[in-house]
Amino acid sequence: MAGNHEAVAMDCEMVGLGPLQESGLARCSIVNFYGEVLYDKFIRPEGDITDYRTAVSGVTPQHMAGATPFTVARQEVPFPSSATAGH
Numbered sequence: 001m002a003g004n005h006e007a008v009a010m011d012c013e014m015v016g017l018g019p020l021q022e023s024g025l026a027r028c029s030i031v032n033f034y035g036e037v038l039y040d041k042f043i044r045p046e047g048d049i050t051d052y053r054t055a056v057s058g059v060t061p062q063h064m065a066g067a068t069p070f071t072v073a074r075q076e077v078p079f080p081s082s083a084t085a086g087h
Contacts, residue, residue, distance in 0.1 A: 007033050013059055016051030024049070025070060026059045028077065039077055042067040 013027035024045030030038045042059070044067035052059050068076070 008038060013053075013057040015045060015049050015053055015057060015059055017045060017047035018050060021051050022047070025073075026052075026057060026064070026067070028073060030077065041073060041076075043073045044069050046070050 008030050010028065010030045012025055012029075014023040015026040016022065017024040024047055025043045026045060026049075027040075027042050029040045032038055042063045044064055049061075049064065052061065052064075054060055
């Protein structure tokens with residue numbers, strides 16, 4: 001992601017992890033005020049995926065095969081001076 005942005009919007013898709021189906025990040029999409037895509041990647045969460053929640057998330061095992069590891073994605077998406085609205 002390049003440049004500073006005054007406001008961004010973020011949407012995340014989640015999958016279920018482990019026997020308790022705890023939520024884990026599986027996709028992160030970020031756009032700026034003008035709707036330009038700043039970031040859109042599938043993210044490999046830490047933990048064993050036990051429910052892809054495909055009907056809601058659209059995420060499939062194929063998406064996770066080439067997904068960015070969570071620890072890498074976390075470094076790719078800094079927002080030191082942005083107002084972020086997310087869901």
